[in-house]
Amino acid sequence: DQQVKQNSPSLSVQEGRISILNCDYTNSMFDYFLWYKKYPAEGPTFLISISSIKDKNEDGRFTVFLNKSAKHLSLHIVPSQPGDSAVYFCAARRALNFGNEKLTFGTGTRLTIIP
Amino acid sequence: DSGVTQTPKHLITATGQRVTLRCSPRSGDLSVYWYQQSLDQGLQFLIQYYNGEERAKGNILERFSAQQFPDLHSELNLSSLELGDSALYFCASSGPGLGTYNEQFFGPGTRLTVL
Numbered sequence: 748d749q750q751v752k753q754n755s756p757s758l759s760v761q762e763g764r765i766s767i768l769n770c771d772y773t774n775s776m777f778d779y780f781l782w783y784k785k786y787p788a789e790g791p792t793f794l795i796s797i798s799s800i801k802d803k804n805e806d807g808r809f810t811v812f813l814n815k816s817a818k819h820l821s822l823h824i825v826p827s828q829p830g831d832s833a834v835y836f837c838a839a840r841r842a843l844n845f846g847n848e849k850l851t852f853g854t855g856t857r858l859t860i861i862p
Numbered sequence: 863d864s865g866v867t868q869t870p871k872h873l874i875t876a877t878g879q880r881v882t883l884r885c886s887p888r889s890g891d892l893s894v895y896w897y898q899q900s901l902d903q904g905l906q907f908l909i910q911y912y913n914g915e916e917r918a919k920g921n922i923l924e925r926f927s928a929q930q931f932p933d934l935h936s937e938l939n940l941s942s943l944e945l946g947d948s949a950l951y952f953c954a955s956s957g958p959g960l961g962t963y964n965e966q967f968f969g970p971g972t973r974l975t976v977l
Binding site for chain 2: 854
């Protein structure tokens, strides 16, 4: 049961343009969402997050949008840079009980920025 | 560098064997999580420890076990290994408190190959 879905396994974007990565979830109990970036041979690196009480969170070139009614979130990267080439994972969390903080991950989208 | 360390980086072993993966969390973090990433899959949550106690369990096989020691490092023990256990195993940490919005910081992973 894939509760967090990233339907695009790969995405190629021209340098300087906007990259938009999408993520859908099915569990309405999720209340916190995160994006992680992963380079080969490294662990995932936290990028940006958003709680369910917000619909947008911005950090520099990165903006995450949350549409709760559609159970959809997206990550926008503007402008895209060659160093952004990586695999991006969407993750979600729900508070089953206090302190249960497991993350449910999507399968990732490989972003390639074309110089 | 996330501050989370994992050893060894690579591990090659045979079916039926037992291995131990080690993780040291970031300084001050009390929670440790273990995730498994199989080929082309997202990260699957295995287990969480908080300050030495098991906090949450995911899809962890009975052949797998984990513990967190008083110095807060954690070990993941995998026994009676099968070919399908070949995967990347990531450790993450967060804290120091329990809270819904703590980001998890990941180590570089251990690549396990079962032959």
